[in-house]
Structures are given as structure tokens and as C-alpha cells.
Amino acid sequence: MAATTTLSFHFPYRKLSSRSQFSLSSPSSRLKSYTVASRYNLCISTTATLSLLAFRSPNSPTFLAKATRNTQPMLPPFNVLITGSTKGIGYALAKEFLKAGDNVLICSRSDERVEAAVQSLRVEFGEQYVWGTKCDVRNAEDVKNLVSFAQEKLKYIDIWINNAGSNAYSYKPLVEASDEDLIEVVTTNTLGLMICCREAIKMMVDQPRGGHIFNIDGAGSDGRPTPRFAAYGATKRSVVHLTKSLQAELKMQDVKNVLVHNLSPGMVTTDLLMSGVNTKQAKFFINVLAEPAEVVAEYLVPNIRSIPANGSKKPTYIRFLTGLKAYSQIFSRLAFGARRNRYILED
Amino acid sequence: MAAVVKLHVFPDSLNRPKTRFFRRGFGSCPSPGVLGFGHDCDRFSVRECRAFRTEDGGDAKEKKSRNLKKSEVNSKRESGFWSSLQSILLRNFMVGSKSDDEYRQAVVKVEGLLSSIAIQIGRYIVTMMSTGVILSIGFQMSGGDSQMDALIWYSWLGGVIIGTMIGANMVLEEHCRAGPRNVVITGSTRGLGKALAREFLLSGDRVIVTSRSLESVQATVKELEENLKEGIANSVGSSLTKLSHAKVVGIACDVCEPHDVQRLAAFAVKELGYVDIWINNAGTNKGFRPLLQFSDEDIKQIVSTNLVGSILCTREAMRVMRNQANAGHIFNMDGAGSGGSSTPLTAVYGSTKCGLRQLQGSLLKECKRSKVGVHTASPGMVLTDLLLSGSTVQNRQMFNIICELPETVARTLVPRMRVVKGTGKAINYLTPPRILLALVTAWLRRGRWFDDQGRALYAAEADRLRNWAEDRARFSFTDAMEMYTENTWLSVFSLSVVCAFIILSSTGNNMPGT
Numbered sequence: 001m002a003a004t005t006t007l008s009f010h011f012p013y014r015k016l017s018s019r020s021q022f023s024l025s026s027p028s029s030r031l032k033s034y035t036v037a038s039r040y041n042l043c044i045s046t047t048a049t050l051s052l053l054a055f056r057s058p059n060s061p062t063f064l065a066k067a068t069r070n071t072q073p074m075l076p077p078f079n080v081l082i083t084g085s086t087k088g089i090g091y092a093l094a095k096e097f098l099k100a101g102d103n104v105l106i107c108s109r110s111d112e113r114v115e116a117a118v119q120s121l122r123v124e125f126g127e128q129y130v131w132g133t134k135c136d137v138r139n140a141e142d143v144k145n146l147v148s149f150a151q152e153k154l155k156y157i158d159i160w161i162n163n164a165g166s167n168a169y170s171y172k173p174l175v176e177a178s179d180e181d182l183i184e185v186v187t188t189n190t191l192g193l194m195i196c197c198r199e200a201i202k203m204m205v206d207q208p209r210g211g212h213i214f215n216i217d218g219a220g221s222d223g224r225p226t227p228r229f230a231a232y233g234a235t236k237r238s239v240v241h242l243t244k245s246l247q248a249e250l251k252m253q254d255v256k257n258v259l260v261h262n263l264s265p266g267m268v269t270t271d272l273l274m275s276g277v278n279t280k281q282a283k284f285f286i287n288v289l290a291e292p293a294e295v296v297a298e299y300l301v302p303n304i305r306s307i308p309a310n311g312s313k314k315p316t317y318i319r320f321l322t323g324l325k326a327y328s329q330i331f332s333r334l335a336f337g338a339r340r341n342r343y344i345l346e347d
Numbered sequence: 348m349a350a351v352v353k354l355h356v357f358p359d360s361l362n363r364p365k366t367r368f369f370r371r372g373f374g375s376c377p378s379p380g381v382l383g384f385g386h387d388c389d390r391f392s393v394r395e396c397r398a399f400r401t402e403d404g405g406d407a408k409e410k411k412s413r414n415l416k417k418s419e420v421n422s423k424r425e426s427g428f429w430s431s432l433q434s435i436l437l438r439n440f441m442v443g444s445k446s447d448d449e450y451r452q453a454v455v456k457v458e459g460l461l462s463s464i465a466i467q468i469g470r471y472i473v474t475m476m477s478t479g480v481i482l483s484i485g486f487q488m489s490g491g492d493s494q495m496d497a498l499i500w501y502s503w504l505g506g507v508i509i510g511t512m513i514g515a516n517m518v519l520e521e522h523c524r525a526g527p528r529n530v531v532i533t534g535s536t537r538g539l540g541k542a543l544a545r546e547f548l549l550s551g552d553r554v555i556v557t558s559r560s561l562e563s564v565q566a567t568v569k570e571l572e573e574n575l576k577e578g579i580a581n582s583v584g585s586s587l588t589k590l591s592h593a594k595v596v597g598i599a600c601d602v603c604e605p606h607d608v609q610r611l612a613a614f615a616v617k618e619l620g621y622v623d624i625w626i627n628n629a630g631t632n633k634g635f636r637p638l639l640q641f642s643d644e645d646i647k648q649i650v651s652t653n654l655v656g657s658i659l660c661t662r663e664a665m666r667v668m669r670n671q672a673n674a675g676h677i678f679n680m681d682g683a684g685s686g687g688s689s690t691p692l693t694a695v696y697g698s699t700k701c702g703l704r705q706l707q708g709s710l711l712k713e714c715k716r717s718k719v720g721v722h723t724a725s726p727g728m729v730l731t732d733l734l735l736s737g738s739t740v741q742n743r744q745m746f747n748i749i750c751e752l753p754e755t756v757a758r759t760l761v762p763r764m765r766v767v768k769g770t771g772k773a774i775n776y777l778t779p780p781r782i783l784l785a786l787v788t789a790w791l792r793r794g795r796w797f798d799d800q801g802r803a804l805y806a807a808e809a810d811r812l813r814n815w816a817e818d819r820a821r822f823s824f825t826d827a828m829e830m831y832t833e834n835t836w837l838s839v840f841s842l843s844v845v846c847a848f849i850i851l852s853s854t855g856n857n858m859p860g861t
Contacts, residue, residue: 186655194646194698
């Protein structure tokens with residue numbers, strides 16, 4: 001259930017030579033859309049800002065009181081909660097956090113998988129650091145239970161990673177996609193994540209140590225088209241947008257102790273990505289750009305941990321596969337044939 | 348069709364005076380190569396004229412082919428001009444033993460045709476005479492100054508070209524507007540959806556309205572039928588024949604239920620045969636407040652209506668359109684957040700709309716070679732329940748400036764949705780000129796919809812419609828401007844630049860000392 005793949009599935013690789021700028025998510029490709037809608041959004045956000053004055057008076061005293069009450073610095077070890085973490089990148093992240101000495105709470109839709117994952121992690125890292133429970137993020141009750149489980153076992157959560165994501169393991173044009181797949185993709189990636197974010201913020205606002213929420217993005221989150229997995233791309237785009245809106249919302253409400261970040265693992269060789277290997281282009285980019293979950297987690301976890309450790313109050317966007325990296329990898333492939341047939345046999 | 352007639356004729360009449368003038372004006376031209384034409388000034392002028400002619404001829408040809416296509420599509424409702432004339436002549440000369448009755452009918456037909464031809468010729472003569480009068484006045488005023496004469500000719504030429512282009516565009520649009528479209532609009536029992544449905548209906552289209560509740564669908568269908576009846580009662584001539592094809596039917600459909608959407612598609616095919624335009628308008632917001640204050644049910648409804656609903660409806664529409672003979676167009680509605688900027692207090696709504704914009708890109712790639720067009724329509728800010736629920740007094744003060752009534756927005760969007768071609772078009776209400784206008788006139792707009800206490804000042808829907816029915820006939824300049832493609836304006840602009848360049852260079856040459 002790990003949400004992976006970033007940006008580059010359908011890289012405009014013919015155009016590479018003509019592009020001199022090395023930032024995958026720079027909005028250059030979206031310049032077009034900066035016309036009307038964005039202006040209109042501008043309007044709406046100004047209205048929203050104005051309305052905030054009205055909003056603040058009834059609502060935020062409670063918030064403020066909570067936020068200013070005896071704050072504590074966030075010191076390691078951290079309590080980490082990762083959704084959808086019995087396999088793929090979620091599992092790799094959990095392992096990496098455990099290696100760094102943190103406490104980890106894992107969850108997923110299936111009881112058996114949680115049980116198995118907890119067992120194997122406990123064998124490796126000891127009894128008292130790993131907890132696990134069943135949680136279907138699409139179900140609000142489950143998420144609430146997850147929060148109470150976390151409060152019961154760990155008292156507080158410092159880092160909440162919204163990793164659960166799905167593409168229903170199907171890669172085909174929207175016309176051929178089935179109802180169940182589409183609904184599963186949207187409800188897991190968007191609805192589930194929204195509910196998780198809401199519950200996480202609700203929980204963390206009351207915590208003296210505050211908290212950090214990380215939302216995992218995926219292909220399409222920079223606004224580039226994702227043919228063959230259109231629904232997935234749309235949901236991932238909405239994830240990034242939700243993060244942005246939440247950051248603005250928390251700023252408006254003067255909530256300083258909860259931060260929402262984006263986390264981009266790039267392309268990871270999990271089931272989610274590998275189920276889509278059926279075109280030549282896909283094979284090419286997976287070979288060139290994808291990395292195993294362990295490699296990605298090794299890079300991401302120190303970066304994630306450095307945020308609370310430094311007491312940073314700025315929302316961040318941590319990327320594994322940066323534009324520079326992606327382009328240089330593609331270049332070395334094209335120039336020297338590096339990484340050919342790395343995971344999958346091409347043609 | 349006046350424009351068409353003009354098109355064919357004026358380049359010939361243009362040829363002579365222009366040649367003369369180029370000879371005169373450029374006789375002493377030291378470097379005509381600057382313009383990228385040949386050395387010879389004669390050649391230059393001739394080429395120039397040819398260029399104009401081909402352009403206009405191309406236009407006319409295109410138009411003709413369009414007309415032909417249109418008439419085929421309309422299942423040959425109107426027999427062509429030439430065929431009818433031919434048949435009459437044949438009847439007259441070949442078959443002498445026809446009954447008087449038929450003969451009289453034929454004569455009436457011919458009379459009608461001849462009178463229409465006479466009207467066209469009359470229009471043409473009037474146009475040419477009036478331009479001639481203007482020209483001669485100009486010459487009188489210039490007093491024989493050759494430079495001034497040249498200037499007048501150029502400006503006349505520019506005017507004629509711009510006029511014909513605008514005229515040709517109008518004729519084109521008129522043809523594109525013809526023929527009933529089959530339209531499906533989701534979430535169309537309230538707000539913008541209803542206004543869109545009404546506008547389509549009054550344009551003579553067949554419309555399917557849907558919403559979650561059967562009662563409101565039935566009520567809306569009834570109301571729209573009333574509107575249609577009124578429209579028929581008030582209309583005359585061509586608009587009456589246009590409206591005779593219009594109809595409205597409805598079915599209950601919850602867009603986030605796959606089975607409902609499939610039923611809607613089947614219903615559309617059964618009722619209309621095929622679908623030209625499918626508008627995914629259903630959307631919900633549930634008020635302005637921080638995410639923490641949204642209940643589970645609220646979030647679920649917003650996501651499933653906006654995102655799941657649009658995806659399912661788009662897929663179903665694509666399935667319907669793939670199996671039909673003619674092209675179809677799908678519109679997804681933009682909203683706050685589509686552009687990617689953050690939408691605090693409507694985080695859920697904003698992120699679903701942002702996701703939809705990305706979906707649009709993916710669909711565009713997936714539908715590249717099919718005849719399904721995927722478009723977005725952005726209504727801007729509309730005074731509907733979606734926007735007003737949970738808005739504060741301060742919000743409403745802002746709404747005064749930038750908001751519009753749903754009918755106004757629908758009036759602008761619908762004509763452009765009806766004539767949309769290709770794929771990946773964005774039809775926006777709040778275009779930069781409109782935003783500029785709104786900001787410039789912000790002071791005047793303060794008490795437009797809401798007063799200081801946030802009470803609504805605008806009329807209820809029924810009253811609005813009554814006033815609006817009279818208003819419909821009025822010509823809106825901004826709408827007319829929007830109708831022309833960007834290319835038209837671009838070519839008008841570049842033509843004027845070319846004219847200015849020619850004038851400047853020709854005047855500059857005769858200056859002493861240069």
C-alpha cells in the first residue's frame with residue numbers, strides 16, 4: 001500500500017535537451033494555468049483572509065490557549081506513526097525510524113499483515129519500540145481508534161506520516177477502469193488522507209511537544225498529466241494541494257506547534273509501481289529513476305528527523321528524487337547506458 | 348450572408364486602386380526589400396493583393412465546406428439554394444404538363460429566392476455606396492494631397508478587412524450555433540447547473556437534468572418546461588423553429604454511485620440517442636471553516652461528489668461518446684483551488700478541484716486520438732448556495748465586487764460551450780478583462796448584491812428570470828467580443844501593425860533630407 005512514484009513516469013524525455021532548468025516541480029509547466037483560475041483563487045483567498053478576522057474571534061481562543069500552554073521542545077526519541085506501513089515504503093520507513101531509535105506505530109487495513117509486520121520488527125528491534133493496529137484510513141472510526149490507540153500506548157505522536165495510498169494495482173485508461181478501483185483509489189488517497197490529517201491535527205494541537213505531519217505525494221502531484229493512472233494522479237495532486245491549504249489554515253489560526261509537510265519518495269520499486277510495468281516507456285523510467293524502498297527510506301528518515309530535532313517551524317517539501325538527480329540519471333542512461341535492465345528487462 | 352458576398356467581390360475591386368497607389372507611393376522607395384517582397388514595386392503590390400485574396404477566398408471556402416457539413420448533419424432540413432433553383436427551372440422547362448397548383452408553389456419559391464438575392468444585392472450596394480461616400484468625403488477633405496489619399500485608402504482597406512473578418516466570424520458562429528445539441532448536466536436542479544440547463548434549453552437544445560433527489564429533478568423539469576413555453580410564446584421566426592426541438596427530461600442520479608451514473612448514461616442514450624455535451628457540474632462545499640470543524644460525513648460527501656463523482660461521470664460519458672458517431676465534449680467545472688493556490692477554510696473542496704485539474708491533463712493525453720473532447724469550464728464566483736452557505740458579512744462584501752448571478756454566467760458560458768471544438772479548451776467566465784473591469788469598478792459595485800449587514804439585495808430567481816427574459820434579446824458587447832477566437836484578434840492586431848508600418852515607411856520616404 002505504499003504510495004510511491006513521483007513526477008516522472010511520463011517524462012517528456014524527448015524535450016530534455018531543450019530544457020535547461022532542472023527542477024521537476026517548478027511551475028514552469030503550469031504557467032498556462034496562471035490565468036484566470038489562479039486569479040480567481042487569489043480572490044477567494046483574500047476573501048478567506050478577510051473572513052478569518054470573523055473566524056478567529058469565536059474559534060481560536062481555544063486553539064491559542066492550547067497552543068501556548070506549556071510547550072516543550074521536541075527531543076529524540078520521537079514517536080512516529082506511519083499509515084499503510086506493513087509493506088513497501090511505509091515498512092521501510094518504519095524500519096529506518098526504529099534503527100534511529102524511535103518508537104514506531106504501524107497500521108494497515110489487514111490485521112494479519114499488521115501482526116506479521118509487528119512480529120518481524122519486534123524480532124529485529126526489540127519488544128518495546130513497535131506497536132501495531134488495524135486501521136482502514138477510509139473509515140473515520142478506524143482513524144479515531146488509531147488516535148486513541150496511539151495515545152494509550154505512546155501518549156503522544158511527534159511525527160505522523162500519511163503513507164497509505166493506493167492505485168488499486170491497475171494501470172489502464174480511465175475508460176476501462178472499474179468502479180471499485182476508482183472509488184478505492186480516491187477514497188484511500190484523498191478521503192483517507194484528509195481524515196487522517198484532521199485527526200492528526202486535532203491530536204497534536206493538544207500535545208505539549210506539538211507535532212509534524214508528513215503527506216506522501218506521488219506521480220501527478222506537480223500537476224503533470226498521468227495517463228493510464230489518471231485517478232491516482234488526480235488524488236496525489238489533491239494531496240499536495242491539501243497540504244498547502246492546511247499550512248495556510250494553520251497559519252491563519254496561529255497554530256504554531258503543528259506543521260504539515262510534503263514528502264516525496266520519488267519512484268520506489270514497490271508493488272504499486274511495479275504493477276504498472278507494461279509499456280516500454282514505463283520500463284525505461286523505472287529502470288532509470290526508481291530505487292528500492294530501503295534506499296529511499298535511508299535518505300528520507302534522517303531528513304524527516306532533522307526537522308523536529310532542529311525545532312524548525314517552517315513547512316518543508318522533502319524530495320528524494322530531485323529534478324537534478326532525475327535529469328542526471330536520465331542523462332547517464334542515455335549517454336553511457338547506465339542502469340539498463342536494472343529491475344526489469346527492457347524490450 | 349452579406350459578408351460572404353462582399354468577400355467574393357471586393358478583392359477584385361481592390362486590385363486596381365491598390366496597384367496604382369503602391370506604384371505611386373513606393374516609386375521612390377530605396378529599399379523595398381525591407382518588407383521581404385521582391386525588388387519590383389509592381390510585383391510587390393500584386394503579391395500583396397493576391398495574399399489578401401487567398402486569405403479571403405480560403406475563408407469563404409472554409410465557410411462553404413462548413414455549411415455543407417452542417418447541412419449534412421442537420422439531415423438536410425433545408426434544401427440547398429442551388430438545388431432548389433435547379434429543380435424549379437427543370438420543372439418549368441422540362442415538364443410542361445404540371446398542374447397549376449404546383450407551378451404556383453414553384454413560383455412562390457422562386458420569388459422567395461429572388462427576393463432574398465435582391466436583399467443581398469441591395470445590402471451590398473448600400474455598403475459599397477456608404478464606403479464610397481466616406482471615401483469621397485475623405486478625398487475632398489484631403490484636398491488632393493497624395494499622402495493623405497494613400498492614408499485614406501489604407502484605412503479604408505483596413506476597415507474593410509476587419510469588417511469582413513468580424514462578419515465572417517459572425518456568420519460562422521451562427522452556423523455553429525445551429526442544430527440542437529444533446530446536453531447532460533449533473534447537479535442541475537440548483538444554482539449554476541440550473542441556469543446552464545435553462546440557457547441550453549432556450550438555445551434550442553435537448554437537456555437532461557439530474558440531481559440526487561427525484562422530487563427536485565421533477566420540479567426543475569417542470570419549471571424549465573414552463574420557461575421553454577414562455578420562450579416559445581415570446582419568440583418569432585427562426586428562433587421559434589430553433590426552440591421547436593428543445594426538450595428537457597430529468598432523472599435522479601447520485602454522481603458518486605456508479606450504478607446511478609450508468610443509469611444516467613443509459614437514460615441519456617435512450618432519450619436523446621447520443622450526447623454532444625456532458626457537463627460535470629455537481630459539486631459541493633459545505634461552508635467555509637477550518638478542516639478540524641468538518642465532520643466525517645461532510646468530508647466524505649465533498650470528496651465523493653467532487654472527485655469520485657466527476658471521475659465516474661467522465662468515464663461514463665467517455666464510454667457513451669466512444670460508441671456514438673459524432674464527437675462529444677465533456678466539461679469539468681473548475682473551482683477555487685484549480686490553479687494550485689492554497690484554499691484555506693475550504694481545504695477539502697480546493698484540493699478536490701485541484702485534483703480535477705490534474706485529471707484533465709491526464710484525460711487529455713488518454714483521449715488524444717479519440718473524438719471525445721475534454722474541457723474545463725470555469726464559472727468564476729457565482730452567487731449560489733455553494734458559495735453563500737457559511738459565508739460571513741465580510742465575505743459578502745467581497746462578493747459584491749467579483750460575483751455574478753448564475754444566469755449571467757450561464758449566458759456567457761453556454762454559447763461557447765455549444766460551439767466548442769477539438770479538445771482541451773478552457774472556457775472561463777472570469778477572463779482578465781472582466782477581472783480588470785471588476786477591480787476598476789469595485790467602488791461602484793459595493794452595494795451590488797449585499798448591503799452592509801450582508802442581506803441579499805438581488806431579486807429572487809423567479810423575478811430575475813422575468814426581467815431577464817426581456818433582457819435576453821439585448822446584444823452584449825463583451826459577450827460578442829469573447830465569441831471571436833483569439834486568432835481573429837491577433838490577425839486584426841497584426842494587420843493594423845502592418846498597415847501602420849506601411850504608412851509610416853511611405854510617409855518617411857518623402858520627408859526631405861532622409
